[in-house]
Amino acid sequence: MRTVKEAEERKNEILDAAERLFGTKGYDSTSTNDILDAVGIARGTLYYHFKSKEEILDAMIDRMMGEMTAKARELAARRELPVLQRLTLTITALSAGGEQQHEIMEQIHRPQNALMHQKIQNRLLTDVTPLLAELIEEGNRQGICQTDYPAEVAEMTFLYVNTVFDDLMEYGEAERQRKITAFLCNLERLLRMEAGSMQEAVLPLFGKAR
Amino acid sequence: MRTVKEAEERKNEILDAAERLFGTKGYDSTSTNDILDAVGIARGTLYYHFKSKEEILDAMIDRMMGEMTAKARELAARRELPVLQRLTLTITALSAGGEQQHEIMEQIHRPQNALMHQKIQNRLLTDVTPLLAELIEEGNRQGICQTDYPAEVAEMTFLYVNTVFDDLMEYGEAERQRKITAFLCNLERLLRMEAGSMQEAVLPLFGKAR
DNA sequence: AATATTAAACCGACAGCCGGTCGGTAATAG
DNA sequence: CTATTACCGACCGGCTGTCGGTTTAATATT
Numbered sequence: 364m365r366t367v368k369e370a371e372e373r374k375n376e377i378l379d380a381a382e383r384l385f386g387t388k389g390y391d392s393t394s395t396n397d398i399l400d401a402v403g404i405a406r407g408t409l410y411y412h413f414k415s416k417e418e419i420l421d422a423m424i425d426r427m428m429g430e431m432t433a434k435a436r437e438l439a440a441r442r443e444l445p446v447l448q449r450l451t452l453t454i455t456a457l458s459a460g461g462e463q464q465h466e467i468m469e470q471i472h473r474p475q476n477a478l479m480h481q482k483i484q485n486r487l488l489t490d491v492t493p494l495l496a497e498l499i500e501e502g503n504r505q506g507i508c509q510t511d512y513p514a515e516v517a518e519m520t521f522l523y524v525n526t527v528f529d530d531l532m533e534y535g536e537a538e539r540q541r542k543i544t545a546f547l548c549n550l551e552r553l554l555r556m557e558a559g560s561m562q563e564a565v566l567p568l569f570g571k572a573r
Numbered sequence: 574m575r576t577v578k579e580a581e582e583r584k585n586e587i588l589d590a591a592e593r594l595f596g597t598k599g600y601d602s603t604s605t606n607d608i609l610d611a612v613g614i615a616r617g618t619l620y621y622h623f624k625s626k627e628e629i630l631d632a633m634i635d636r637m638m639g640e641m642t643a644k645a646r647e648l649a650a651r652r653e654l655p656v657l658q659r660l661t662l663t664i665t666a667l668s669a670g671g672e673q674q675h676e677i678m679e680q681i682h683r684p685q686n687a688l689m690h691q692k693i694q695n696r697l698l699t700d701v702t703p704l705l706a707e708l709i710e711e712g713n714r715q716g717i718c719q720t721d722y723p724a725e726v727a728e729m730t731f732l733y734v735n736t737v738f739d740d741l742m743e744y745g746e747a748e749r750q751r752k753i754t755a756f757l758c759n760l761e762r763l764l765r766m767e768a769g770s771m772q773e774a775v776l777p778l779f780g781k782a783r
Numbered sequence: 784a785a786t787a788t789t790a791a792a793c794c795g796a797c798a799g800c801c802g803g804t805c806g807g808t809a810a811t812a813g
Numbered sequence: 814c815t816a817t818t819a820c821c822g823a824c825c826g827g828c829t830g831t832c833g834g835t836t837t838a839a840t841a842t843t
Contacts, residue, residue, distance in 0.1 A: 365792090365793060365794075365835090365836060365837075366793090366837095367791085367792055367793070367836080367837055367838075368792080369791095369792090370791080370792075373792080373793095394827080394828065394829085395828080395829065395830085396827085396828080396829095404793075404794085405793065405794045405795060406794075406795065406796090406829095406830085406831095407792095407793060407794050407795065407831085407832085408792075408793050408794070410829090410830065410831075411791090411792065411793065411794095412792090414830090415829080415830075416829070416830090474688065474691065474692065477687040477688040477690070477691040477692075478684065478685075478687040478688070480687070480691070481684065481687040481690065481691070482684065482687075511755075511758070512751075512755035512758060512759065514755075515752065515755035515756065515759060516759060518733070518737060519729060519733045519759060522732055522733060522736055522737070523728070523729045523732060523733075526732060527728060527732070541722075542725065545721075545722035545724075545725035546725065548721070548722060549722065549725060549726060549729060549763055552762045552763055552765065553759055553762055553763065555762065575808090575809060575810075575819090575820065575821075576810095576820090577809080577810055577811075577818080577819055577820070578819080579818095579819090580818080580819075583819080583820095604800080604801060604802085605801075605802060605803085606800085606801080606802095614820075614821085615820065615821045615822055616802095616803085616804095616821080616822065616823090617804085617805080617819095617820060617821050617822065618819075618820050618821070620802090620803065620804075621818095621819065621820065621821095622819090624803090625802080625803075626801095626802065626803090
Protein backbone atom coordinates (compact mmCIF):
# COMPACT_ATOMS: atom_id res chain seq x y z
CA MET A 364 0.00 0.00 0.00
CA ARG A 365 1.13 3.47 -0.82
CA THR A 366 0.74 6.44 1.49
CA VAL A 367 1.48 9.92 0.30
CA LYS A 368 2.60 12.70 2.60
CA GLU A 369 3.88 16.20 2.27
CA ALA A 370 7.55 16.43 1.44
CA GLU A 371 8.40 18.25 4.64
CA GLU A 372 6.73 15.61 6.77
CA ARG A 373 8.46 12.72 5.02
CA LYS A 374 11.78 14.47 5.27
CA ASN A 375 11.32 14.75 8.99
CA GLU A 376 10.33 11.11 9.28
CA ILE A 377 13.51 10.19 7.47
CA LEU A 378 15.59 12.47 9.65
CA ASP A 379 13.99 11.01 12.77
CA ALA A 380 14.93 7.50 11.72
CA ALA A 381 18.39 8.62 10.67
CA GLU A 382 19.01 10.35 13.97
CA ARG A 383 17.97 7.26 15.89
CA LEU A 384 19.98 4.86 13.74
CA PHE A 385 23.09 7.02 13.43
CA GLY A 386 22.96 7.47 17.16
CA THR A 387 22.85 3.78 17.95
CA LYS A 388 24.81 2.15 15.13
CA GLY A 389 26.89 5.02 13.85
CA TYR A 390 26.84 6.62 10.43
CA ASP A 391 29.02 4.20 8.51
CA SER A 392 27.33 1.05 9.69
CA THR A 393 23.86 2.39 9.09
CA SER A 394 22.85 1.47 5.56
CA THR A 395 20.29 3.34 3.56
CA ASN A 396 18.28 0.12 3.64
CA ASP A 397 18.12 0.40 7.42
CA ILE A 398 16.59 3.83 7.07
CA LEU A 399 14.22 2.63 4.35
CA ASP A 400 12.91 -0.15 6.54
CA ALA A 401 12.63 2.05 9.61
CA VAL A 402 10.55 4.64 7.83
CA GLY A 403 8.69 2.11 5.72
CA ILE A 404 9.35 3.64 2.33
CA ALA A 405 10.97 2.47 -0.89
CA ARG A 406 14.40 3.22 -2.14
CA GLY A 407 13.30 5.71 -4.74
CA THR A 408 11.38 7.72 -2.17
CA LEU A 409 14.44 8.25 -0.05
CA TYR A 410 16.42 9.53 -2.99
CA TYR A 411 13.51 11.65 -4.06
CA HIS A 412 13.86 13.64 -0.85
CA PHE A 413 17.61 13.49 -0.39
CA LYS A 414 20.18 13.15 -3.09
CA SER A 415 22.73 11.19 -1.08
CA LYS A 416 23.28 9.48 2.24
CA GLU A 417 25.66 12.21 3.28
CA GLU A 418 23.03 14.84 2.57
CA ILE A 419 20.81 13.06 5.07
CA LEU A 420 23.57 13.31 7.63
CA ASP A 421 24.04 17.00 6.92
CA ALA A 422 20.34 17.72 7.18
CA MET A 423 20.13 15.76 10.42
CA ILE A 424 23.04 17.70 11.87
CA ASP A 425 21.46 20.93 10.74
CA ARG A 426 18.27 20.14 12.57
CA MET A 427 20.09 18.93 15.65
CA MET A 428 22.44 21.91 15.81
CA GLY A 429 19.48 24.21 15.49
CA GLU A 430 17.96 22.75 18.62
CA MET A 431 21.26 22.73 20.46
CA THR A 432 22.20 26.31 19.70
CA ALA A 433 18.71 27.37 20.69
CA LYS A 434 19.22 25.62 24.02
CA ALA A 435 22.64 27.17 24.37
CA ARG A 436 21.34 30.63 23.55
CA GLU A 437 18.68 30.13 26.17
CA LEU A 438 21.18 29.10 28.84
CA ALA A 439 23.55 31.91 27.95
CA ALA A 440 20.77 34.44 28.40
CA ARG A 441 19.75 33.47 31.92
CA ARG A 442 20.73 36.76 33.44
CA GLU A 443 19.78 35.74 36.94
CA LEU A 444 22.83 33.48 37.05
CA PRO A 445 26.40 34.77 37.37
CA VAL A 446 28.33 34.86 34.10
CA LEU A 447 30.79 32.17 35.03
CA GLN A 448 28.09 29.71 35.81
CA ARG A 449 26.34 30.47 32.57
CA LEU A 450 29.61 29.93 30.76
CA THR A 451 30.32 26.51 32.23
CA LEU A 452 26.69 25.57 31.99
CA THR A 453 26.60 26.35 28.30
CA ILE A 454 29.83 24.52 27.59
CA THR A 455 28.80 21.34 29.35
CA ALA A 456 25.34 21.45 27.82
CA LEU A 457 26.92 21.61 24.40
CA SER A 458 29.24 18.68 24.76
CA ALA A 459 26.72 16.57 26.62
CA GLY A 460 23.77 17.52 24.45
CA GLY A 461 20.19 17.83 25.53
CA GLU A 462 17.93 14.92 26.32
CA GLN A 463 17.21 13.87 22.76
CA GLN A 464 20.76 14.33 21.59
CA HIS A 465 22.33 12.54 24.51
CA GLU A 466 22.30 9.24 22.69
CA ILE A 467 24.08 10.62 19.67
CA MET A 468 26.62 12.69 21.55
CA GLU A 469 27.68 9.58 23.41
CA GLN A 470 28.05 7.34 20.39
CA ILE A 471 29.78 10.06 18.47
CA HIS A 472 33.25 9.43 19.74
CA ARG A 473 33.65 5.92 18.46
CA PRO A 474 36.04 5.75 15.53
CA GLN A 475 33.36 4.64 13.13
CA ASN A 476 31.54 7.93 13.65
CA ALA A 477 34.50 10.11 12.82
CA LEU A 478 32.78 11.93 10.00
CA MET A 479 29.73 12.75 12.08
CA HIS A 480 31.89 13.87 14.97
CA GLN A 481 33.93 16.18 12.80
CA LYS A 482 30.92 17.74 11.15
CA ILE A 483 29.21 18.37 14.46
CA GLN A 484 32.35 19.76 16.03
CA ASN A 485 32.97 22.17 13.17
CA ARG A 486 29.41 23.28 13.35
CA LEU A 487 29.51 23.86 17.08
CA LEU A 488 32.82 25.63 16.69
CA THR A 489 31.48 28.17 14.23
CA ASP A 490 27.95 28.54 15.59
CA VAL A 491 28.34 28.42 19.30
CA THR A 492 31.74 29.72 20.31
CA PRO A 493 30.51 33.25 19.48
CA LEU A 494 27.95 32.76 22.24
CA LEU A 495 30.68 31.78 24.65
CA ALA A 496 32.78 34.70 23.50
CA GLU A 497 29.94 37.05 24.28
CA LEU A 498 29.65 35.64 27.79
CA ILE A 499 33.35 36.20 28.25
CA GLU A 500 33.03 39.78 27.06
CA GLU A 501 30.26 40.28 29.57
CA GLY A 502 32.65 38.96 32.20
CA ASN A 503 35.17 41.49 30.95
CA ARG A 504 32.72 44.33 31.38
CA GLN A 505 31.77 43.14 34.86
CA GLY A 506 35.42 43.08 35.80
CA ILE A 507 35.25 39.39 36.62
CA CYS A 508 37.77 38.42 34.00
CA GLN A 509 39.99 40.12 31.46
CA THR A 510 41.12 39.05 28.01
CA ASP A 511 41.63 40.73 24.68
CA TYR A 512 40.75 37.57 22.78
CA PRO A 513 37.36 36.26 23.96
CA ALA A 514 36.67 34.37 20.75
CA GLU A 515 39.96 32.52 20.79
CA VAL A 516 39.70 31.63 24.45
CA ALA A 517 36.21 30.33 23.76
CA GLU A 518 37.45 28.22 20.87
CA MET A 519 40.33 26.80 22.83
CA THR A 520 38.21 26.03 25.84
CA PHE A 521 35.36 24.45 23.98
CA LEU A 522 37.65 22.41 21.78
CA TYR A 523 39.48 20.99 24.75
CA VAL A 524 36.33 20.06 26.59
CA ASN A 525 34.83 18.52 23.52
CA THR A 526 37.78 16.31 22.66
CA VAL A 527 39.56 15.43 25.85
CA PHE A 528 36.69 15.49 28.29
CA ASP A 529 34.59 13.24 26.14
CA ASP A 530 36.85 10.29 26.83
CA LEU A 531 37.01 11.26 30.45
CA MET A 532 35.42 8.08 31.71
CA GLU A 533 38.34 6.11 30.31
CA TYR A 534 40.62 7.53 32.96
CA GLY A 535 40.61 6.56 36.62
CA GLU A 536 38.88 8.67 39.20
CA ALA A 537 42.08 10.38 40.37
CA GLU A 538 43.22 11.22 36.86
CA ARG A 539 39.79 12.54 36.03
CA GLN A 540 39.74 14.83 39.01
CA ARG A 541 43.18 16.08 38.11
CA LYS A 542 42.13 16.81 34.52
CA ILE A 543 39.18 18.80 35.72
CA THR A 544 41.05 20.95 38.20
CA ALA A 545 43.82 21.42 35.65
CA PHE A 546 41.29 22.62 33.16
CA LEU A 547 39.70 25.03 35.57
CA CYS A 548 43.09 26.37 36.57
CA ASN A 549 44.03 26.85 32.92
CA LEU A 550 40.77 28.61 32.21
CA GLU A 551 41.37 30.93 35.13
CA ARG A 552 44.72 31.84 33.67
CA LEU A 553 43.34 32.41 30.20
CA LEU A 554 40.74 34.73 31.65
CA ARG A 555 43.11 36.27 34.19
CA MET A 556 40.92 35.44 37.10
CA GLU A 557 41.70 34.82 40.73
CA ALA A 558 42.75 31.28 41.46
CA GLY A 559 39.85 29.21 42.72
CA SER A 560 37.09 31.42 41.39
CA MET A 561 36.28 28.87 38.73
CA GLN A 562 35.90 26.09 41.24
CA GLU A 563 33.17 28.07 42.95
CA ALA A 564 31.36 28.70 39.71
CA VAL A 565 31.49 25.06 38.75
CA LEU A 566 30.68 23.35 42.02
CA PRO A 567 26.94 24.00 41.83
CA LEU A 568 26.93 22.12 38.52
CA PHE A 569 28.29 18.97 40.02
CA GLY A 570 25.56 18.77 42.57
CA LYS A 571 23.16 17.38 39.99
CA ALA A 572 25.80 16.04 37.62
CA ARG A 573 26.00 12.61 35.96
CA MET B 574 54.21 -13.08 -14.61
CA ARG B 575 54.45 -13.62 -10.92
CA THR B 576 57.07 -11.97 -8.73
CA VAL B 577 57.60 -13.09 -5.19
CA LYS B 578 59.03 -10.85 -2.50
CA GLU B 579 59.55 -11.02 1.21
CA ALA B 580 56.47 -10.20 3.22
CA GLU B 581 58.05 -7.18 4.85
CA GLU B 582 58.99 -5.67 1.52
CA ARG B 583 55.56 -6.15 0.00
CA LYS B 584 53.93 -4.72 3.06
CA ASN B 585 56.00 -1.61 2.68
CA GLU B 586 55.19 -1.35 -1.01
CA ILE B 587 51.53 -1.50 -0.12
CA LEU B 588 51.92 1.07 2.62
CA ASP B 589 53.82 3.35 0.23
CA ALA B 590 51.00 3.22 -2.28
CA ALA B 591 48.41 3.63 0.43
CA GLU B 592 50.16 6.66 1.87
CA ARG B 593 50.33 8.28 -1.53
CA LEU B 594 46.74 7.49 -2.45
CA PHE B 595 45.22 8.30 0.94
CA GLY B 596 47.16 11.53 0.84
CA THR B 597 45.83 12.61 -2.52
CA LYS B 598 42.36 11.11 -2.72
CA GLY B 599 41.53 10.53 0.90
CA TYR B 600 40.85 7.27 2.68
CA ASP B 601 37.21 6.77 1.81
CA SER B 602 37.54 7.47 -1.89
CA THR B 603 40.59 5.29 -2.28
CA SER B 604 39.40 1.82 -3.18
CA THR B 605 41.38 -1.30 -2.51
CA ASN B 606 41.47 -1.70 -6.27
CA ASP B 607 43.35 1.58 -6.52
CA ILE B 608 45.99 0.19 -4.19
CA LEU B 609 46.09 -3.12 -6.06
CA ASP B 610 46.74 -1.38 -9.36
CA ALA B 611 49.30 0.99 -7.90
CA VAL B 612 51.35 -1.81 -6.41
CA GLY B 613 50.70 -4.20 -9.28
CA ILE B 614 49.42 -7.15 -7.27
CA ALA B 615 46.26 -9.19 -7.17
CA ARG B 616 43.41 -8.92 -4.76
CA GLY B 617 44.32 -12.00 -2.79
CA THR B 618 47.83 -10.75 -2.23
CA LEU B 619 46.64 -7.61 -0.55
CA TYR B 620 44.45 -9.56 1.82
CA TYR B 621 47.24 -12.01 2.45
CA HIS B 622 49.31 -9.22 3.99
CA PHE B 623 46.53 -7.17 5.57
CA LYS B 624 43.25 -8.46 6.78
CA SER B 625 41.21 -5.34 6.05
CA LYS B 626 41.40 -1.93 4.45
CA GLU B 627 41.31 -0.27 7.84
CA GLU B 628 44.27 -2.35 8.96
CA ILE B 629 46.22 -0.86 6.09
CA LEU B 630 45.31 2.60 7.32
CA ASP B 631 46.35 1.73 10.85
CA ALA B 632 49.67 0.30 9.71
CA MET B 633 50.31 3.33 7.54
CA ILE B 634 49.60 5.66 10.43
CA ASP B 635 51.84 3.58 12.67
CA ARG B 636 54.73 3.94 10.26
CA MET B 637 54.09 7.61 9.72
CA MET B 638 53.72 8.43 13.40
CA GLY B 639 56.93 6.58 14.09
CA GLU B 640 58.81 8.88 11.76
CA MET B 641 57.07 11.97 13.07
CA THR B 642 57.62 11.28 16.74
CA ALA B 643 61.24 10.48 15.96
CA LYS B 644 61.54 13.86 14.27
CA ALA B 645 59.77 15.51 17.18
CA ARG B 646 61.99 13.80 19.72
CA GLU B 647 64.99 15.01 17.77
CA LEU B 648 63.77 18.60 17.69
CA ALA B 649 62.82 18.56 21.36
CA ALA B 650 66.31 17.42 22.29
CA ARG B 651 68.24 20.19 20.56
CA ARG B 652 69.66 21.61 23.74
CA GLU B 653 71.50 24.40 21.99
CA LEU B 654 68.17 26.11 21.37
CA PRO B 655 66.14 27.88 24.07
CA VAL B 656 63.23 25.84 25.41
CA LEU B 657 60.54 28.07 24.03
CA GLN B 658 61.87 27.81 20.52
CA ARG B 659 62.09 24.06 20.82
CA LEU B 660 58.52 23.98 22.02
CA THR B 661 57.06 25.99 19.16
CA LEU B 662 59.34 24.25 16.70
CA THR B 663 58.10 20.86 17.79
CA ILE B 664 54.47 21.87 17.72
CA THR B 665 54.60 23.34 14.25
CA ALA B 666 56.62 20.42 12.95
CA LEU B 667 53.95 18.07 14.19
CA SER B 668 50.99 19.76 12.64
CA ALA B 669 52.77 20.57 9.41
CA GLY B 670 54.47 17.20 9.16
CA GLY B 671 57.84 16.45 7.65
CA GLU B 672 58.58 16.52 3.95
CA GLN B 673 56.99 13.21 3.06
CA GLN B 674 54.02 13.69 5.31
CA HIS B 675 53.27 17.19 4.14
CA GLU B 676 50.97 15.98 1.43
CA ILE B 677 48.92 13.89 3.81
CA MET B 678 48.73 16.44 6.58
CA GLU B 679 47.31 18.93 4.13
CA GLN B 680 44.67 16.66 2.68
CA ILE B 681 43.73 15.40 6.10
CA HIS B 682 41.29 18.11 6.94
CA ARG B 683 38.90 17.45 4.12
CA PRO B 684 35.66 16.01 5.47
CA GLN B 685 36.11 12.76 3.61
CA ASN B 686 39.27 12.07 5.59
CA ALA B 687 37.65 12.38 8.96
CA LEU B 688 38.58 8.90 10.11
CA MET B 689 42.24 9.32 9.18
CA HIS B 690 42.35 12.72 10.81
CA GLN B 691 40.90 11.44 14.04
CA LYS B 692 43.21 8.47 14.22
CA ILE B 693 46.27 10.60 13.60
CA GLN B 694 45.18 13.22 16.08
CA ASN B 695 44.56 10.68 18.81
CA ARG B 696 47.90 9.15 18.13
CA LEU B 697 49.73 12.46 18.25
CA LEU B 698 47.83 13.39 21.37
CA THR B 699 48.95 10.33 23.28
CA ASP B 700 52.43 9.94 21.83
CA VAL B 701 53.69 13.45 21.46
CA THR B 702 52.11 15.69 24.05
CA PRO B 703 54.31 14.02 26.70
CA LEU B 704 57.28 15.37 24.78
CA LEU B 705 55.81 18.85 24.87
CA ALA B 706 55.01 18.43 28.54
CA GLU B 707 58.62 17.60 29.23
CA LEU B 708 59.75 20.74 27.44
CA ILE B 709 57.37 22.75 29.56
CA GLU B 710 58.70 21.16 32.72
CA GLU B 711 62.18 22.08 31.62
CA GLY B 712 60.93 25.63 31.22
CA ASN B 713 59.56 25.38 34.74
CA ARG B 714 62.95 24.34 36.07
CA GLN B 715 64.68 27.12 34.20
CA GLY B 716 62.27 29.61 35.67
CA ILE B 717 61.09 30.66 32.23
CA CYS B 718 57.55 29.59 32.84
CA GLN B 719 55.45 28.15 35.63
CA THR B 720 52.57 25.72 35.59
CA ASP B 721 51.42 22.81 37.72
CA TYR B 722 49.83 21.07 34.76
CA PRO B 723 52.36 20.74 31.95
CA ALA B 724 50.61 17.79 30.35
CA GLU B 725 47.25 19.50 30.18
CA VAL B 726 48.69 22.73 28.84
CA ALA B 727 50.48 20.69 26.19
CA GLU B 728 47.28 18.92 25.23
CA MET B 729 45.30 22.10 25.05
CA THR B 730 47.92 23.89 23.05
CA PHE B 731 48.57 21.14 20.59
CA LEU B 732 44.91 20.44 20.08
CA TYR B 733 44.18 24.05 19.29
CA VAL B 734 47.01 24.36 16.83
CA ASN B 735 46.09 21.12 15.15
CA THR B 736 42.41 21.93 14.63
CA VAL B 737 42.10 25.66 14.25
CA PHE B 738 45.42 26.54 12.72
CA ASP B 739 45.09 23.93 10.05
CA ASP B 740 42.32 25.84 8.37
CA LEU B 741 44.22 29.04 8.88
CA MET B 742 44.57 29.79 5.19
CA GLU B 743 40.81 30.07 4.93
CA TYR B 744 40.86 33.29 6.89
CA GLY B 745 42.06 36.61 5.57
CA GLU B 746 45.52 37.90 6.33
CA ALA B 747 44.37 40.18 9.13
CA GLU B 748 42.29 37.51 10.83
CA ARG B 749 45.17 35.08 10.55
CA GLN B 750 47.59 37.46 12.20
CA ARG B 751 45.10 38.08 14.97
CA LYS B 752 44.63 34.36 15.57
CA ILE B 753 48.36 33.87 15.86
CA THR B 754 48.99 36.68 18.32
CA ALA B 755 45.92 35.62 20.28
CA PHE B 756 47.29 32.13 20.51
CA LEU B 757 50.69 33.32 21.65
CA CYS B 758 49.14 35.56 24.23
CA ASN B 759 47.00 32.72 25.52
CA LEU B 760 49.99 30.42 25.70
CA GLU B 761 51.86 33.02 27.68
CA ARG B 762 49.05 33.15 30.17
CA LEU B 763 48.81 29.39 30.45
CA LEU B 764 52.52 29.24 31.17
CA ARG B 765 52.51 32.37 33.31
CA MET B 766 55.15 34.07 31.23
CA GLU B 767 55.87 37.72 30.61
CA ALA B 768 53.77 39.23 27.86
CA GLY B 769 55.64 39.27 24.58
CA SER B 770 58.16 36.61 25.45
CA MET B 771 56.48 34.15 23.13
CA GLN B 772 56.62 36.53 20.22
CA GLU B 773 60.38 36.60 20.53
CA ALA B 774 60.63 32.85 20.65
CA VAL B 775 58.45 32.45 17.60
CA LEU B 776 59.77 35.17 15.35
CA PRO B 777 62.85 33.23 14.27
CA LEU B 778 60.54 30.51 12.99
CA PHE B 779 58.73 32.78 10.63
CA GLY B 780 61.90 33.79 8.90
CA LYS B 781 61.95 30.56 6.97
CA ALA B 782 58.24 29.80 7.21
CA ARG B 783 55.79 28.85 4.47
C1' DA C 784 -20.90 17.28 -10.46
C1' DA C 785 -18.25 14.66 -13.32
C1' DT C 786 -14.12 14.47 -15.79
C1' DA C 787 -9.58 15.70 -17.66
C1' DT C 788 -4.93 17.55 -16.52
C1' DT C 789 -0.88 18.03 -14.23
C1' DA C 790 2.63 17.84 -10.91
C1' DA C 791 4.22 16.00 -6.74
C1' DA C 792 5.18 11.84 -4.20
C1' DC C 793 6.31 7.22 -4.52
C1' DC C 794 7.90 2.63 -6.11
C1' DG C 795 11.26 -1.29 -6.95
C1' DA C 796 14.20 -3.42 -10.31
C1' DC C 797 18.67 -2.67 -11.72
C1' DA C 798 23.55 -1.15 -12.49
C1' DG C 799 28.10 -0.68 -10.84
C1' DC C 800 31.36 -0.72 -7.33
C1' DC C 801 33.33 -2.11 -3.12
C1' DG C 802 35.50 -4.85 0.55
C1' DG C 803 36.45 -9.39 1.72
C1' DT C 804 36.77 -14.79 0.90
C1' DC C 805 38.58 -19.00 -0.87
C1' DG C 806 40.45 -22.82 -3.34
C1' DG C 807 44.10 -23.38 -6.04
C1' DT C 808 48.97 -22.28 -8.00
C1' DA C 809 53.78 -20.88 -8.45
C1' DA C 810 58.10 -19.97 -6.20
C1' DT C 811 61.54 -20.98 -2.79
C1' DA C 812 63.89 -22.75 1.19
C1' DG C 813 65.48 -26.92 3.53
C1' DC D 814 61.27 -34.24 -2.80
C1' DT D 815 58.62 -31.64 0.51
C1' DA D 816 56.71 -27.94 3.14
C1' DT D 817 56.06 -23.36 3.57
C1' DT D 818 55.44 -18.94 1.94
C1' DA D 819 53.76 -15.66 -1.29
C1' DC D 820 50.55 -15.02 -4.75
C1' DC D 821 46.48 -15.21 -7.87
C1' DG D 822 41.70 -14.00 -9.64
C1' DA D 823 37.01 -15.56 -9.83
C1' DC D 824 33.36 -14.97 -6.91
C1' DC D 825 29.95 -13.26 -3.18
C1' DG D 826 26.97 -10.42 -0.61
C1' DG D 827 25.99 -5.79 0.34
C1' DC D 828 26.17 -1.18 -0.59
C1' DT D 829 24.86 3.51 -2.73
C1' DG D 830 22.68 5.76 -6.25
C1' DT D 831 19.66 5.74 -10.87
C1' DC D 832 15.64 5.54 -13.72
C1' DG D 833 11.36 4.69 -16.05
C1' DG D 834 7.06 4.02 -14.67
C1' DT D 835 2.95 4.40 -11.35
C1' DT D 836 -0.18 6.23 -7.91
C1' DT D 837 -2.23 10.09 -5.59
C1' DA D 838 -4.43 14.36 -5.09
C1' DA D 839 -5.12 18.95 -6.11
C1' DT D 840 -6.68 21.92 -9.82
C1' DA D 841 -8.72 23.14 -14.20
C1' DT D 842 -12.30 22.20 -17.57
C1' DT D 843 -16.56 20.97 -19.24
